[in-house]
Amino acid sequence: MSREWTVENSSNLVNAAQDQRIEQQNNYFGTQPNVHEAVNRYLFTVPGFLLDDNFVGHRTLVRNVSENVKSSNKCALHGLHGIGTSRVAAEVAKRVHRDPFDSVFWFDAANVTSFLTGMESTADALSLIQKRKKTGETSTSTLYANVVKIWMESDQSGSWLLILDAADREATSSNPNRINDDESSHFLHHLPRCSTTPLRTILITTGNREIAGNWCLPNRPFEVPFLERPDAISLLRTMSGDRGSPEQDAEYLVEELDRNPSAILTAAKVIWNLSEEGGSISTFLASFRKTKGRSFVKKICKGNADGVLCRNTVSLTAAWCRSIEEVQRSTRATNLLYLAACFDATRISRDLFRNAFTWDDEALRVATTKLRNYRLIYQSPESRDYCMPRLVRATVRNWIDQLPQESETVPTLLKWHLKALQSLLATYDRLAPLNGQSLIKAQAERRSLLPHAAMFQQFCRIRKCTTRLREDHFRAIVVFAELFTLEGRYQSAIDMLGFAMESNVPDSTWRNIALLRLAENLRNQTLVDGQSSRLDKALDIIHDVRRAPNDVVARDLDSTFALIYTDQKEFKKATHYQAAVVRSCRQEFGSRDPETLDACLEYSTIRRRDGHQKEALKEQKRIEGLLQEPLLSDEPGSALRLLRTRAAMVRTYYSLNMLTKAVDLARKVAKGREDILGASDMKTIGSQRDLAECLLDQGTETSVTEAIEIYEDIEKKLREMFEPDHQEVLACIAKLNSIRTGGGFVDAEAMEA
Template identity: 25%
Template sequence: MTSPRPSRRTDFTVALICALPIEFDAVALAFDETWPGNQFGKASGDYNAYTLGRMGSQNTVLVLLHKMGKSSAATFLCGVCGGVPNPSRDVEIRLGDVIISENVVQYDYGRQYPSKFAHKTTVSDTLGMPVKKIRSFLAHLKTDFGLSELRDQIPNMMEQIQRKAVANGHWSKYLRPGSHADVLFRANYLHRHQHKRDCSCGKETVCDEAINASCADLQCDPAYYVLRRRLSSRIQEKSGRQATSDTSKSPPEVFLGTVGSGDTVMKSGEHRDMMAQQHGIIAFEMEGAGVWDEIPCIIVKSVCDYADSHKNKKWQGFAAMAAASATKAVLDMPTAPTAPTAPIATTTVSHTTETPSPAFIVPYNENPDFVGRSEILERVKDLFGHSDTYHRPGSRPRSRVALHGLGGVGKTQIALAYCYWFKERFQDASVFWIHASNVERFQKAFSDIARECEVPGHSKDEVDILLLVKKWLENKQRGRWLLVIDNADDTEVFFPVKPIVEADCRATSIGHSIPECSHGSVLITTRNKQAGLKLGLGKPPIEVEKMTESETTQLLRTLLEDESVTPAEASLLSSRLENLPLALAQATSFILENSISIKEYVGLLDKSDSSMFDHLSEPFEAVGRDTETPHALTATWAISFKHIEKQKPMASDVLYLMSFFDRQAIPKQFIWDYCHETLENALYSDDDSELGEDSENDFQIDTDLEVTQALGFLQAFSFISKAGDDLFDMHRLVQLVTRKQLADRGAMSDFATKALKIVRKVFPLGTHENRVLSLQLLPHALAVLEHSEVTIEKPLREDAWLSREVGEYFYRRRQYEAAKHFLRAADLYSKLFGPEHDTTLTVLCDLAHTYMRIDRTEEALELALKLLEADQRLRPKDTATILTDKRLTANALASLGRFGEAEPLYLEVWSNRKEILGEEHPSTLTAVDGVASLYKSTGRLKEAQELSTGTVELSKRVMGEEHPATWKRMRRLSKIYTEQGNYDQAEPLVLETLEARSRVLGESHPDTISSLKDLCDIYCQMGRVEEKQRMDRRVLEAEWADWSM
């Protein structure tokens, strides 16, 4: 059937635009009729190629894009695009699927590799809303009926195009490649030379040759494939679900969502996923933003690659044909957006010029207790251009500003204060308030606005109230207005990214129902930074942090109506409550109700963690708090926990884990270890056994991505914050509330054990060489040990080991805490292995040495005798261990002044070790040390000097001049010389020891400080005052440095 050729430009109702010849060819085959020539001509400078014809009932012009001009026809951009493989957890896009744009975002980053960026570095705002006819069509398409109508027609159109292609001699140009050709690599696995040495390819770089090579040429590793559920019929069969058809022949799926448009090709998987997550993008292409600048259009494209470095052209033909088929199917639908074929008579509508009276629809009274936050308020004024002094060269006022921060930090109160300031400042302006915690409340708020403001048409049946109010607000006759969107925490409420077969028409329109115009301002409050970034059109939200000390003092004075509250009292309370205004308001409510002082209330908080939790869970009344939002701080955070659990379960588990570490400087490595083990266990668990023995070749654990997303999510909700390179801080109260959540679920022991094992894995042996790392990890070790005492149900080896190593760290720093940890380790080992196990007795020996060092000598002697008795009974042939016990006993006796009992033990140990091991063995030298120390303590200085001189010489030769034992022997000999008044002989020994310790151990080490003090004593005895004063200063500086560590 032929149709008459149009005689006017306006007879063409549809414009189809293609950018690539292969796209153009596929669409041309979809035409039912074409008309040669172009009697209408082209404008000067127009280099586009046009084909005129009919597609279905529509007169259509097909354009091979060069440069866009204005058009009155309904415009479709048709062709191929790069798909986002998994825009959300439950959504999987595969090659050949059809993408239809709901809106377009210009990310404009240029060619993007992990280490190659184009010149532009910022993300543009969303490119406006589609025109009404397109919006109406998209609304129809999101219904089950509309979708079914479209999907049923696409295979028919594909068959028609394929028949024409074959008739034209193109047998295979548009055939669908097999499922084996649909390959997705991990986002961070780069398409580069894997084994070639003479090129510039590296872990983050790609040479020009590799860019143009195939995966087969580069030998890209199949081990980095990502398992695709829709492609794997094998998985379906193993899990008991029989595949209904060959996936290689199944029709394309259709997805509706945001399309990202840039000036060059997206070729980085990591950048693809980052942009997709940030803007809710489901596909990437290059022409949409440029076309949209001139003509609002619908993008209908098919996925030919995954927008990563592994892209190739295998799927371009089929994708071009699928897009053309989908476009033709769209045009066959009764609701297809087309232009009228002739001028339409217009009806003049009389609009009143009278300025409408301003509306103020805010559910809260002004808060008389609001204080501070002046910097944030001024920042909001400046960004909106509401300030009298507004002047920001090179930028225009924003139409949207988001406030984000931890629940209870005061975002809603700031927004409320801004509403009343705005009302006073612009008395002819309107103010509206929207509760956005869910779709229903958002819609209700719009309905309230429509009813109270008597928006025309609001009472009609089947009216789209969101669209109605949006257009009403965007009308310039409304004048200036401010719209507050409060509690916009859940991105799924505004930007659900699902296949349109599952999408809720009502829900998907929420994010696009927010009005956008030059005379309106939208202020958003959210706990979720990611939501704030999206709702703020890509502009960074303002972070609302904790109050300053001066603000908390002012707030407490206002809430308590007591100007006598001192800064010290305010600091006492606010420091316990992390300077959070909601917690402070809750505290003052309790203080007033019970007529107690701030100090008494702090005493109640300090009783225990559970006591603090109970007080923070007390409900109370406050101005500016939503009736459906819990007022207690703990309940407020519970809402955030639920959002996190729903949207990112791994992030909630990470939050639970972090609550058992010290709250400051939590290493990212802890989180990586946990996530990796969790993912690995999930991959190889029995629940996933249906994946089969070969599944590890199909799926690789992307721990880095999981960690990045989990930590990013927790930062977005302000539960954690960056504290430096790969370090994170966590609010103390957040830790407390998080652990209480676990306790209520009976999961405390599980996560406490995981945290303990992670720290035990990385905590180093308590040697001097590991002192810096030990110091960094010590707070976390102490934290997990503290929690293990009360939460872990049975003793763990990790607990005992970590307790001992922490004790070793304190012992080497001569700190009393060592005894507590050795005692705990001994108790745990006793429960694990028995009271007389080798390991248990060894730790008891450590404890005895600690008691000696901290002057608990009686207890040390008691332990030493107990160890000696046990070893003689249990291992009578273990001479070395028994001699060690005897020497420990002798040390304790000598320290108590019981030299007569100690001497025979020292001599026995020396004699036995010399006989068994020889005079130069380190253990023999240690035995001599005991005898020499005894002689020194009993005034037998000549004998002590003779023995010490010999051990110093032997120690230097046998153990080395820089061995700690050599330094101790040199120090003892210098002390003997000093007691004899031989300062000239003592000084060089002390100087030599000091220089070696300072060089090897550092100036602030306790042993170095001991040598400094020895030198001070010698200079004092010798009357060398200036040198003594210089040494005194070194001692003070070293001790300060040691204390500060």
């Protein structure tokens, strides 16, 4: 029967327990006054598999916890399941055994049953149950636990450290009625009392931050962090036996595994088992990335059935699933968990959560705290962003996939894709450049949304098979494609925009905008690999958009026509359409507006390529002068616009064979773009290419050497950004080989491409 728990109840319980302990001791030990002297006082019951020599990292933490258990009677370690709380506790136990603790006792505290089983084993190890075995009597685990407790509280047991591993609320609650009406099955009745003299301490490990904090009040618990990168790589290489894979692959893999020791050990065992078949860190990394870790999580979920897993990693995802079950007691926390699993990015902005729900700050705080307590998400120390470990994300997605399906073909996770989509679009709008705000800063912030694009592609792929995409989906397609385009990933943008083309939705403004962007990216990719057949496809798309009744402004159509016809070298048509764009901008914005100047700059580029270089240079100098006037120089993105104008002037100087001016200006443009956009931005790399081509055309030994150095630097950057077989990488390698064999000089048209 449930009853109110009070201080008086606690006092009565303690007194009753003391009387019961005396009675049990008399009944159990009889009249043998020296029975304790025969017991092994120096016991160490830490599981052997936690005591191997492969422990790495956490040296400072182990030292601090070792000092803490010597001065505090209650201590706690907490961290994400599999992060190594048990290993750290075992290392602490090794350090403090015999000094200052005579004995160290280890109990599985996941539930009362496992704890009582451990107490029974301890009673056997202490020879406390021999008498009953000899007389043929039977005893319950509860009685064995009480006997061990009596002995541990006696003077003969000396000092001890008791470790409760994987403790949950049941193990640490001070109120037996809160958990179970049967008081005899509650931990409270079986845990021995701590003391200072002799030193007797209880240390718990748990995956719940709240439990850890409540246990060791008023002290703070110790959190077990992810392994440091060098320690994680060392563990992976040692246990996998792979010393030959590139250091970069080892570094990438431990990051994909969140530097989680249990996950690293499991991956290492898989690599070891497949080593004779060519398995390595590099091949495992490729497989892991291909499935985003989900096949690896499923392998862990299978347990040890195929002999792949290490003993201490079998329950890794099972523990996470228990945490998910706990979280599901709160509807809001569950919704937040599912939404967080939709984001592929390592960092998740608070605004993404806030934009997805209509909660106030307090409701959001309560829901996030629930997830943080179980380390399903954690907050970055450098910012207020949230992070979800990759393997936790994969586990949550597997969990969601196993829930009852709303449809036979559409996964349950799709509704959270939609929530994530709405949140991302709201964040994208918030990051739009405002008056006085740097356009580059806004682009850099928007770039942080790029990792979500792959998941949205998956959403589109599934959605188009079941129901039509909506207007907000088409807008998201345009948004993500723009992010890809800014990174120079034109094929990724084409793949994304292709979903809009496959979804025939009439009268959709954003779909038609997506089709225009598709045509532009087909043109961009043609400039990369030279496959001109894409230009015909791009023109067909634009003509289809032009015939469709929609709200897409004619200026966008004309601008895209001008781009495509320029690449097809039909300069008269290109000039006609771009002139229409310039007229439209002047009528709407005025002749000195930045958008009008952009249109004029594009017009000058077409004229230059049509052979009117002097006319083009005159127009470009006019635009350069206007952009440096105070009224325009204060506009957002003015510095980038000025650099773009000067980049066009570099090519005009080059086509006029004014190489000295071209080289000097190209240096300034490359340096300016590097300062604003960064060294790895594709626009910066494009400016460096222009500089290298100008240097090559100068033809001196010094200039050619410098050009080679520039291209070598570009190759290094491209290899870091793209796969080895990417067209940009291959083109750069081919260019370097051509220069070294004496064929690196190009004409103006080749430079344009």
